[in-house]
Amino acid sequence: MGMVQKDAAAWAQDKDWWRGAVIYQIYPRSFQDSNGDGIGDLAGIVQRLPHIAELGADAIWISPFFTSPMKDFGYDVSDYCDVDPMFGTLADFDAVIARAHDLGLRVMIDLVLSHTSDQHPWFKESRANRTNARANWYVWADPKMDGTPPTNWLSIFGGSAWQWDARREQYFLHNFLTTQPDLNFHEPQVQDALLDVARFWLDRGVDGFRLDTINFYTHDKYLRDNPGLPPEQRNADTAPAVNPYNHQMHLFDKSQPENVEFLKKLRAVMKPYNAAAVGEVGDAQRGLEILGEYTRGDDRMQMCYAFEFLAPQRLTPARVVDTFNALDAAAPDGWACWAFSNHDVVRHITRWGLSTDAAKAYVTLLMCLRGSACLYQGEELGLPEAEIAFEDLQDPYGIEFWPEFKGRDGCRTPMVWQADNHTGEFSTGKPWLPVPAEHLAHVGPDAKAKGSLFAQYQAALALRHDHKALRSGLQRGLAANGDLLCFVREGDGQEIFCAFNLGDASVSVSLPNGNWHALSQGKEPLEQKLTLAPWQFCLASKQKG
The missing domain is CATH 3.20.20.80 (Glycosidases)
Structure with missing residues (x-):
């Protein structure tokens, strides 16, 4: 329709x-x-x-x-x-x-x-030499004196974030696969x-x-090294725990103010x-x-x-x-x-x-x-x-870190x-x-x-579609008590009390003061104290004021 x-x-x-x-x-x-x-x-x-x-x-x-x-x-x-x-x-x-x-x-x-693919025409032109029209479109850098990469930055897919290119005799940056060169946003x-x-x-x-x-x-743009992180500060939310990417504080390879x-x-x-x-x-x-x-x-x-x-x-x-x-x-x-x-x-x-x-x-x-x-x-x-x-694996990430990360x-x-x-x-x-x-x-x-x-x-x-308070209203009173989560959303003249039992045992919940009724289920008033069975929730509504 x-x-x-x-x-x-x-x-x-x-x-x-x-x-x-x-x-x-x-x-x-x-x-x-x-x-x-x-x-x-x-x-x-x-x-x-x-x-x-x-x-x-x-x-x-x-x-x-x-x-x-x-x-x-x-x-x-x-x-x-x-x-x-x-x-x-x-x-x-x-x-x-x-x-x-x-x-x-x-x-x-x-x-x-x-980043693009290394097959993108922009990169093919950029890597051809150091003087072409797109020479500065990707992140190119000379090696250190000993030939090693310009910084200690690491790729999310493992190993150095720098790949040597024989055409320009320079390294290019790739935060992901070596076939995904990073574009130069300073250009x-x-x-x-x-x-x-x-x-x-x-x-x-x-x-x-x-x-x-x-x-x-x-x-x-100054190509500064990232500082290391002690083991207790390493967080595996961005990359799998087996990836050395987690060993750095990523101050300089991303998230720049520009x-x-x-x-x-x-x-x-x-x-x-x-x-x-x-x-x-x-x-x-x-x-x-x-x-x-x-x-x-x-x-x-x-x-x-x-x-x-x-x-x-x-x-x-x-x-x-x-x-x-x-x-x-x-x-x-x-x-x-x-x-x-x-x-x-x-x-x-x-x-x-x-x-x-x-x-x-x-x-x-x-x-x-x-x-x-x-x-x-x-x-x-x-x-x-x-x-x-x-x-049957297709993902290069899984193939690289198998079996610890699949x-x-x-x-x-x-x-x-x-x-x-x-x-x-x-x-x-x-x-x-x-x-x-x-x-x-x-x-x-x-x-x-x-x-x-x-x-x-x-x-x-x-429910979200029908109630502006849930879509875009304010949120207040967020509180956790064991497996019980409670909060209030408000907007468009309405308050909605939300209580969720996110556990396997029953919990009791007290509604805030006021004349609350079950959301979208008529105007019958709710009891002030309720018991929520495992994984049960209560959504209660009242007019604001």
Whole structure:
């Protein structure tokens, strides 16, 4: 069902659509294959968009589909302004935009601006010699006197962040794979070229961007070494614990102050289109501080997400309180975007060992917390992490650190739609990663029935949609008591008291003073003291005043 026509203009002009929005992440290789080659594509996304509209999301974020040699599955771009033939054509992308907008879904795409593929024409020219027109477009540096790399900076994928190039007899910087050279944001022409990329997609109708590794854009122009970190201060939120990347305080290889000036330029480009951006902040030490820095005021990014809720440890009430206290201190004017799962971490059902009831409580909590939210494809079905055999691995990260870190393929297996064939109706061919048999049980005939996890996702998204207090209101009184988490949201003349039992034993909760009634369930007053069964929650409402 399309948007009501009379509301279409107001929908298009809503510059605050992102605030409190629910964004559904599509990993295009694994969403739906339309041509039988075993790899998802843009035409497949068009086919499955009604599922996301039915869920009640506000927007989709599509992971990279640009032309790429696929060394890092599209996060190594060789042409920013075209679609890789694996995923289709620009016409197929236009069809995604048209169908999404018809369903009332906004489209955000994943811009990878910090680095390109080494196959990008810009890099091929830059590496040819030291005097060409793009010689300064990437981060080149001479070796130290003894021939070793210019700094001690490390790559997220292991080893030095510097790669020797025989053509120029210099090192180039790569924060990720050696085939992903970093662009030089200290070169104004680079910034201009990337702003042109943003304009290209905005002109095609995209509503915004997810900005990959937003704090990696700019490096220290003086090429200073990072200080080391003692073992007790090493945090494995950004990289696996077995990666020496965690042994440094990343003061100089990323998160430089000059980055803010580029973000202001990007925001100015986006403004006439009412476009919004969510930045991925990859920093275990200063994540919330950077989030605040990048989303402050109205001339930077609208929102960023840090990694607090993507951590391995289950999200407890105390950690929710600690995270929001830290956020309030570091970013009082900032806006966070929260996620439990994405294409880089173990699916949260498995990571936190959740039952279906627990998963229902967590998604409802996510929809009640202040901020925007990202959902990852398949979490609404309760898909667990897939076990992938070493011989089936595709992820270079997992191949490098196996078996201590098995990579990211376990959360990237194809989406399942029906239980009646071994690929879950993802493809008529052999899928690029195996479809786990256990996933098929999650799309049986009752997958969307009343009482299902999908139905709770729908209900939780609808609650946020229907109540401005939950979407964009204030949040106060956040308190943890063991497994009990309580807080109040308020806005639009309404107060909503939220209480969540995030544990396996019953807890009692006292409502604040006032005439509270169950949210969305008539005006019957609630008792002042309630008992919440394991994983149960209470959402109560009253008029403010």
